Amino acid sequence: MMPLAGQPLLTAAGIRAAEDAAIAAGATVGSVMARAGQEIAAAVRRLAGANAILIVCGPGNNGGDGYVVARLLREAGLDVRIAALAEPKTDAAKAARAGWAGPIEPFVDAKPAPILIDALFGTGLTRGLDAIPAENGDTSPARHPGLEPGSRFLTEEAAGHRVKPGVTNNGAESSSGPVAPSPAKGGAQSDRTIDSATPIATKLRALADAAQLTIAIDLPSGVTTDDGRVLSAIPSYDVTLALAAAKPSHLLQPAARHCGAVRILDIGVPAASSVQVLARPTLPPPGPDAHKYSRGMVAIVAGSMPGAARLASSAAMRAGAGYVLLLGDDPAGPDALVHKPFSTEAIAETRINTLLIGPGLGRDAAAEARLDAALATAHPLVIDGDALHLLRGARLTQLAHRDAPIIFTPHGGEFDALFGASAAGKIERARAAAAQSGATIVFKGADTVIAEPDGAVRVAPAASPWLSTAGTGDVLAGAIAAMLAAGLAPLEAAAAGVWLHGEAARRCGAAFIADDLAQALSAARAAL
Numbered sequence: 031m032m033p034l035a036g037q038p039l040l041t042a043a044g045i046r047a048a049e050d051a052a053i054a055a056g057a058t059v060g061s062v063m064a065r066a067g068q069e070i071a072a073a074v075r076r077l078a079g080a081n082a083i084l085i086v087c088g089p090g091n092n093g094g095d096g097y098v099v100a101r102l103l104r105e106a107g108l109d110v111r112i113a114a115l116a117e118p119k120t121d122a123a124k125a126a127r128a129g130w131a132g133p134i135e136p137f138v139d140a141k142p143a144p145i146l147i148d149a150l151f152g153t154g155l156t157r158g159l160d161a162i163p164a165e166n167g168d169t170s171p172a173r174h175p176g177l178e179p180g181s182r183f184l185t186e187e188a189a190g191h192r193v194k195p196g197v198t199n200n201g202a203e204s205s206s207g208p209v210a211p212s213p214a215k216g217g218a219q220s221d222r223t224i225d226s227a228t229p230i231a232t233k234l235r236a237l238a239d240a241a242q243l244t245i246a247i248d249l250p251s252g253v254t255t256d257d258g259r260v261l262s263a264i265p266s267y268d269v270t271l272a273l274a275a276a277k278p279s280h281l282l283q284p285a286a287r288h289c290g291a292v293r294i295l296d297i298g299v300p301a302a303s304s305v306q307v308l309a310r311p312t313l314p315p316p317g318p319d320a321h322k323y324s325r326g327m328v329a330i331v332a333g334s335m336p337g338a339a340r341l342a343s344s345a346a347m348r349a350g351a352g353y354v355l356l357l358g359d360d361p362a363g364p365d366a367l368v369h370k371p372f373s374t375e376a377i378a379e380t381r382i383n384t385l386l387i388g389p390g391l392g393r394d395a396a397a398e399a400r401l402d403a404a405l406a407t408a409h410p411l412v413i414d415g416d417a418l419h420l421l422r423g424a425r426l427t428q429l430a431h432r433d434a435p436i437i438f439t440p441h442g443g444e445f446d447a448l449f450g451a452s453a454a455g456k457i458e459r460a461r462a463a464a465a466q467s468g469a470t471i472v473f474k475g476a477d478t479v480i481a482e483p484d485g486a487v488r489v490a491p492a493a494s495p496w497l498s499t500a501g502t503g504d505v506l507a508g509a510i511a512a513m514l515a516a517g518l519a520p521l522e523a524a525a526a527g528v529w530l531h532g533e534a535a536r537r538c539g540a541a542f543i544a545d546d547l548a549q550a551l552s553a554a555r556a557a558l
């Protein structure tokens with residue numbers, strides 16, 4: 031079982047291509063599924079002890095994995111039951127099903143067990159749980175043998191929930207409240223429409239609520255693979271065992287919070303991608319000949335809210351910058367912080383390695399003048415906060431012609447204002463913004479995505495929710511500026527800054543303030 035840090039992230043199409051390459055190199059779907067089953071069974075044995083296990087299987091190869099795991103665990107002497115949602119559809123899943131000698135319960139009637147393993151759907155999920163499929167305009171569930179009303183896998187009352195002609199469910203309900211009681215047997219509610227509580231998602235939540243440990247194979251059933259969407263009201267799992275590689279939805283919210291601890295299983299399918307999980311950076315300590323300028327000089331432009339620029343300054347110093355210069359009229363801050371009034375001469379100082387502008391800048395005419403002066407320099411730039419708001423239009427277009435690197439650090443609102451709102455996934459949006467602007471984009475949030483104009487991406491695992499407090503963005507901008515000033519390439523600088531920021535938050539524990547976070551960067555940096 032591999033942890034996520036530094037691992038490639040593969041989309042559904044990417045993992046299919048990787049599987050195809052493995053097959054071209056001599057594997058078969060069956061052999062890969064057999065290896066996956068072995069790895070999953072070994073992981074489950076470590077996690078589950080001797081407890082009884084219920085495995086819920088879907089119609090595709092995710093379900094196929096479930097049948098293989100069930101056989102292996104039963105051969106190992108464990109108490110294993112299977113509940114199936116539908117008959118296997120793929121050859122590999124059919125073969126795996128044939129290898130299971132025990133009984134199969136209908137999913138809707140399944141009794142819970144202390145250990146729940148979700149093998150309903152993985153990278154082949156195409157719609158929300160309980161949504162009626164639409165193929166070539168035909169929404170008849172009868173096109174989907176095994177999922178149609180009255181099949182041996184769906185009891186009649188469940189079928190009654192599923193079907194009302196012309197009514198479809200996009201599965202986007204968000205309720206995660208108490209599980210609804212099962213309707214009375216006998217089809218008495220056969221005219222019920224699909225509304226809030228739907229049978230598959232509801233049943234899955236009931237099984238998860240009754241279990242002591244819940245494990246999802248590859249992905250929690252009901253989340254998309256590529257963009258972090260949750261299509262149905264599904265449970266949150268304790269562990270997700272990702273096959274061959276992590277997928278974007280293991281990190282992107284809101285899907286990520288349903289995954290629990292994610293571990294990657296090596297199933298003999300090599301995976302590579304320029305989209306990767308954020309890794310712990312390698313930052314050597316200063317060498318014997320280091321001096322303040324060789325460690326990097328950061329200049330920070332202050333504005334109408336001087337506290338924000340001070341926080342960024344403090345963060346840049348503690349993340350390891352050799353010299354931090356605050357350009358403004360505010361004399362406060364640590365003694366080590368150098369103050370100068372803002373002027374076009376001061377900002378043009380050639381020893382400045384990185385110029386940070388935005389924290390507390392304001393949005394008035396004076397702020398615009400300072401931003402234009404900053405953009406007119408040849409320094410590498412980190413642009414945050416208010417400066418991002420002032421960047422729209424012609425200023426943004428001009429930036430594409432600058433030689434020196436630029437890093438933008440927008441949160442969701444700033445990103446939308448600069449690049450437009452969109453329903454596309456966060457990775458896709460960050461990549462498009464980087465390509466359009468020529469800047470490295472740090473799209474902040476509970477799932478920070480860093481994108482380079484060349485398409486390289488780093489995605490950060492969820493950091494402390496206590497970061498949701500004023501000033502933490504200023505701290506991040508300062509940390510990233512220190513990394514860029516130290517000479518790291520923009521993607522590496524942004525990644526190192528985000529990592530240090532997350533690590534500092536972890537060290538702060540709960541209810542910290544941004545000042546504490548900036549202080550904690552010293553310890554985070556020292557631990558590398």
Ligand SMILES: NC(=O)C1=CN([C@@H]2O[C@H](COP(=O)(O)OP(=O)(O)OC[C@H]3O[C@@H](n4cnc5c(N)ncnc54)[C@H](OP(=O)(O)O)[C@@H]3O)[C@@H](O)[C@H]2O)[C@@H](O)CC1
Nearest residue numbers: 049062063090091092151152153154155156157158159248
């Ligand atoms: N990559 C690898 O190297 C390896 C991958 N492996 C495993 O394979 C998994 C991917 O398998 P997969 O492609 O068969 O897709 P999977 O997720 O089982 O579902 C597809 C089926 O579900 C159906 N269906 C979809 N959504 C639905 C819904 N909401 N409600 C109802 N039905 C729905 C869909 O029907 P359709 O959309 O066609 O109507 C189709 O029948 C992957 O996650 C991993 O576990 C391993 O075996 C070994 C190597």
Ligand SMILES: [K+]
Nearest residue numbers: 148151247249
């Ligand atoms: K699953």
